[in-house]
Amino acid sequence: MRTRRVLTTPAERAVHATLHTASLAARPLRRGVDEESAVAAAPHLRVLTGAAALGIADRDGGLLAWDGPYRDLADQFVAAARRAVDGGRRVLISNPTGNDPAVRAVVAQPLLIDGSGVVGVLGVVTTVAPGPGTLAAVTEVARYACSQIELAELDASRARLDRAEVRALRAQISPHFIYNALGTIASFVRTDPDRARELILEFADFTRYSFRSAGEFTVLSEELRNIDRYLTLERARFGNALQVRLQVAPEVLNVVLPFLALQPLVENAVRHGLSGNSDGGTVSIVAADEGTDCVISVEDDGVGMDPELLRSGALDAVVTDTAKPGTSESAHVGLANVDDRLRAAFGNDYGLVVETAPGAGTKVSMRVPKFRAGVRA
Known part of the structure; x- marks a missing residue:
C-alpha cells in the first residue's frame, strides 16, 4: 500500500490556523472599538486566548460583547473592566461568584495605546488557575488587538487629514x-x-x-x-x-x-x-x-x-x-x-x-x- 504524503506538520498547521484566526479578528478591529466590531471580533479573540468565554468592554468599562458561556459573570467583568480602565493595568478576579464552580478566574486586560490611553478592555474567563503562560498569552492578544485598533485610528486620522487638506485647497x-x-x-x-x-x-x-x-x-x-x-x-x-x-x-x-x-x-x-x-x-x-x-x-x-x-x-x-x-x-x-x-x-x-x-x-x-x-x- 502506498503511504499518504503529509503536506504539513502539525506545528505548521497550528501556526497557519492561528494566523488565519488573527486575520479574522483584525478585520472588524480595523473599524475601531464599537459594539458591532466587538461582537464580530470576540469569537476569534476567544480562540486566540484559549478562553472559556471572552468579553470586550469600551473605554468606560461598558460591555460591548460577550462570547461563550458564563454570561452570569458579565457584571463582574464590567466591574473589573472599570477598575482596569481607572488603573491602566490588568485586574484578576480569582474564583468569581457564579453559577458554575468550574470557573477559576476572570481577567480584565486593558487595551492600551500610546497617546490614546485605554481604548477598551479584554475580558477572559478561565476554568483553570491562570498561570504566567496564560496571562502572557492574554497580554499578547491584547497587544495584537491594540495594534489593529491603532491602525483603525490612524486610518480615521488620515481620512480627517485628507478632508482638511481638501478644505485647505478649496480655501487656496x-x-x-x-x-x-x-x-x-x-x-x-x-x-x-x-x-x-x-x-x-x-x-x-x-x-x-x-x-x-x-x-x-x-x-x-x-x-x-x-x-x-x-x-x-x-x-x-x-x-x-x-x-x-x-x-x-x-x-x-x-x-x-x-x-x-x-x-x-x-x-x-x-x-x-x-x-x-x-x-x-x-x-x-x-x-x-x-x-x-x-x-x-x-x-x-x-x-x-x-x-x-x-x-x-x-x-x-x-x-x-x-x-x-x-x-x-x-x-x-x-x-x-x-x-x-x-x-x-x-x-x-x-x-x-x-x-x-x-x-x-x-x-x-x-x-x-x-x-x-x-x-x-
Whole structure:
C-alpha cells in the first residue's frame, strides 16, 4: 500500500490556523472599538486566548460583547473592566461568584495605546488557575488587538487629514480668479447679455464642483470638465492671449485621482503662461495611457522658475501674483498639497514631478495608477 504524503506538520498547521484566526479578528478591529466590531471580533479573540468565554468592554468599562458561556459573570467583568480602565493595568478576579464552580478566574486586560490611553478592555474567563503562560498569552492578544485598533485610528486620522487638506485647497483657490471672473462677467452684462448668462452658469458650476462635500476622489473626466469651466472664464477675460491645448487618451477618462488635483496645476500654468509675456501664452494639458498608469502633465511656455526653490521643497512659494507686478504675494495654488495627497493615496512613486528653468516655461506631471484597491470616486 502506498503511504499518504503529509503536506504539513502539525506545528505548521497550528501556526497557519492561528494566523488565519488573527486575520479574522483584525478585520472588524480595523473599524475601531464599537459594539458591532466587538461582537464580530470576540469569537476569534476567544480562540486566540484559549478562553472559556471572552468579553470586550469600551473605554468606560461598558460591555460591548460577550462570547461563550458564563454570561452570569458579565457584571463582574464590567466591574473589573472599570477598575482596569481607572488603573491602566490588568485586574484578576480569582474564583468569581457564579453559577458554575468550574470557573477559576476572570481577567480584565486593558487595551492600551500610546497617546490614546485605554481604548477598551479584554475580558477572559478561565476554568483553570491562570498561570504566567496564560496571562502572557492574554497580554499578547491584547497587544495584537491594540495594534489593529491603532491602525483603525490612524486610518480615521488620515481620512480627517485628507478632508482638511481638501478644505485647505478649496480655501487656496485664488481669490483674484474669483474677483476677476465676476468682473469679467459684469463687463458682459450690458455689451453681451447672452454671453454674461453663459459665464454666470459656468462660474456657478465651477464653484459648485470645487466646493462639493462628497468624496475625496474624483475621476479624470469630471476634473477636466471643471477645468474647462475655469478656462472658459479665463479665456473670457484674456481673449486670444490665452491659448489652450488639450490631448487626452479616451481610455484614461475614468482614472481615479484626488479631488481638485489638476485645478492647482492649471491655475499655476495660466499664471506662468501669461506672466511677463505681452504676446500671451499657451497652456498644454496632456493625459496619456502608459500601461498600468496614467500620466497627466500641465505645461506652460511662460517665465519658468528657479529649480533651487523646488529642491528646497517650497512648492507653494514658487509662483508670485502676476496680477500685481512688483509684489511677492503667494499664488496659493497648493502644489505641495496636491503632492502630499498623491503620495498618501498611491505611495511615494506617485508625487508631482516639476521640470522648469528660468525663461523656459514649466511642466508639472503626475503619474496615477489606473486602478488601486480601496481608492474609488
